[in-house]
Amino acid sequence: MAKTMKYEEAVRELEAIVDKLENDELDIDSMAERLKEAQKLIKLCKDKLTKTDEEIKKLLNGDEKQ
Structure with missing residues (x-):
């Protein structure tokens, strides 16, 4: 998983x-690896959403001051 992955890709x-997982397509070893990957993807998504939220707030606050 690359850090430059887009939100939609993640x-x-x-x-x-x-x-x-829902279709029981993973053996126990694969499941553990995929869950670790999912954890990283969730963090990436949360970080991107937080960053975007902060940028939007800055933009909106900048518009209010003008």
């Missing part, structure tokens, strides 16, 4: 992992 990866 969400698609997460959805694929969830689908495989």
Whole structure:
């Protein structure tokens, strides 16, 4: 998983992992690895959402001051 992955790509990866988990397509070893990957993807998504939220707030606050 690359740090430069876009939010949408990360969400698609997460959805694929969830689908495989729900359909019992993973053996126990693969499941552990995919869950670790999902954890990293969730953090990446949360970080991107937080950063975007902060940028939007800055932009909105800048507009209010003008």
